[in-house]
Amino acid sequence: MKLxxxxxxxxxxxxxxxxYRSLGLEPLGWPxxxxxxxxxxxxxxxxxxxxxxxxxxLGAGGVYDVGDVAExxxxxxxxxxxxxxxxxxxxWYAVFADRTGACIRLLDPSPRLWRAGRSxxxxxxxxx
Numbered sequence: 001m002k003l004x005x006x007x008x009x010x011x012x013x014x015x016x017x018x019x020y021r022s023l024g025l026e027p028l029g030w031p032x033x034x035x036x037x038x039x040x041x042x043x044x045x046x047x048x049x050x051x052x053x054x055x056x057x058l059g060a061g062g063v064y065d066v067g068d069v070a071e072x073x074x075x076x077x078x079x080x081x082x083x084x085x086x087x088x089x090x091x092w093y094a095v096f097a098d099r100t101g102a103c104i105r106l107l108d109p110s111p112r113l114w115r116a117g118r119s120x121x122x123x124x125x126x127x128x
Contacts, residue, residue: 001064004107005037005045009055016049031089048090058082058095058103069094069108 010016017027017036025038028045034052037045048063066072069092070085076096082103083095091110095103 001066001106004063004065004109005039005048006060007048007050007055007063007105008060009058010049010051011056013049013051020047020049035089058105061103061105063105063107065109066106067108068092069106072106 008016013034013036017038020038021027025047026041027036028039028043029037031037034050036049037047038049039046073081073085073094080097081094082097083093085092085094087093089110090107092108094106096106098104
């Protein structure tokens with residue numbers, strides 16, 4: 001598993017984006033109206049902010065690349081799956097709980113995700 005970025009659920013997306021801008025992070029992309037990706041200019045996202053009640057219930061945490069999320073799901077039926085693989089604006093996504101109950105988020109990133117910081121027109125909108 002490779003750490004991709006930190007996911008942070010928020011209630012007020014635009015205000016939180018402004019806060020992180022004041023700390024030196026740049027908005028790199030907006031895959032949809034409820035998701036903002038931030039990081040160093042011309043870099044990959046390091047934080048993804050999401051306005052979603054289900055994610056708020058899970059709390060903040062890392063998002064990990066395991067390759068094919070559906071394959072990982074099929075090969076690990078004994079894990080405590082909180083969310084089976086689903087397609088999201090960021091790519092294929094699933095969540096399981098570790099032995100302590102902490103959620104582990106998995107993502108098979110959409111190729112356009114990594115182009116977000118490089119001014120991709122494929123995303124819903126790109127901030128700059």
